[in-house]
Amino acid sequence: MKERLVGAALLVATAGSALFIAAYFTGGARLYEGLALALTAAALCAAAIGWALWLLPHEQVADEIVTYPSAPAQRATQTAEVRSDVRAIARPRALVGLLYVALAAFAAALALPIRSLGPAPRDTLFHTRWRKGARVARPNGNPVRVDDLEVDSAITVFPAGALEDPQSQAMLLRVPEELAPSTRGYMIYSKLCTHAGCPVALYRAAAKELMCPCHQSVFNVLDDGAVVSGPADHSLPRLPIEIAPDGTLVATSDFPEPVGPSFWERR
Known part of the structure; x- marks a missing residue:
């Protein structure tokens, strides 16, 4: 009877x-x-306790060894007892087979995800997605040319080719040409705030600052995006x-550092 209870568990x-595997492949609810899985774990625990x-x-x-090594007759007796105990432990061969099957099924269920x-x-x-030679494009895909923006606009x-990549979104702004003569006043900064990744969508032209409206982080565009507040x-x-040469703006490389907020591996 007791062996049957363990076998049932x-x-x-x-x-x-098996139910977990079926639910997984049929798209069942989590x-x-x-x-x-809870049923499987509980049944395995019950089987282990019952076993x-x-x-x-x-x-x-406890058999105290008076002399070492033991006498041949004593060694033979102890060997027979150990073998008898091993046979007693392994006697329920059907249960051992069920145990292997249950453990294998449980391992498969855990590994499946x-x-x-x-x-x-x-x-x-x-x-x-910015690379050397990548054209600067508006959200509609049109390239930006050198005369498209007025000074103090953004x-x-x-x-x-990567218009839907959120990691690559950026703010293109134009300052007076004398402040950035090599690019006719054009600058591009990542649009992902370095605090929490919100969009840095506000350009304060008079102060030459970009501001994140989420938590009011402010960056100086004339000082390589340094944090102002x-x-x-x-x-x-x-x-x-x-x-x-055709008057369009192009990147010369990717951003020199990771964009967005800090993370563990960021150097």
Whole structure:
């Protein structure tokens, strides 16, 4: 009877793992997957407790060794006792088989969600879609030309071909030409605030500052995006650009540092 109870618990554990696998492949609710795993774990615990209490030998024997090595007859007797105990432990072969099946099913259920992992992040936080030669484009895809913006104006831009990449969004602004003569007054800064990643969408032309409306971090565009005030802890990354022979603005490289807020691996 006791062996049957342990066997029943192992069967329930196997069934719980099977239910989890079925729920996973059929797109079942996470609630059902969690309940199935909980059922499996509870049944395995019950089987382990029942096995320990009912099936394992409980006799404790202490045999003092007076001389070493023991006499041949004594060694033979002890060897026979050990073999008998091993046979007693392994006697329920059907239960041992059920145990292996239940553990294998549980391991498969635990390993299965690995299939749902996305691609490794690699170094995506360190780079954007800006590259050497990437044209500066408006959100509609049109390239920005050198005479498009008035002085003290600003617009949102993306690298051509990556108009929907949030990591690459940037603010293109134009200051008086004498403040940035090599690019006719054009500057590009990342639009991701270095505090919490909110969009730095406000350009205060009189002060030559970009401001994040979320937590009021302010950056000086004439000082390579240095923090003027607010909770941001490092400068707003500036994108190096140049004017192409056809009069369009192009990047000369990616941002020199990761954009957005700080993270553990950021140097």
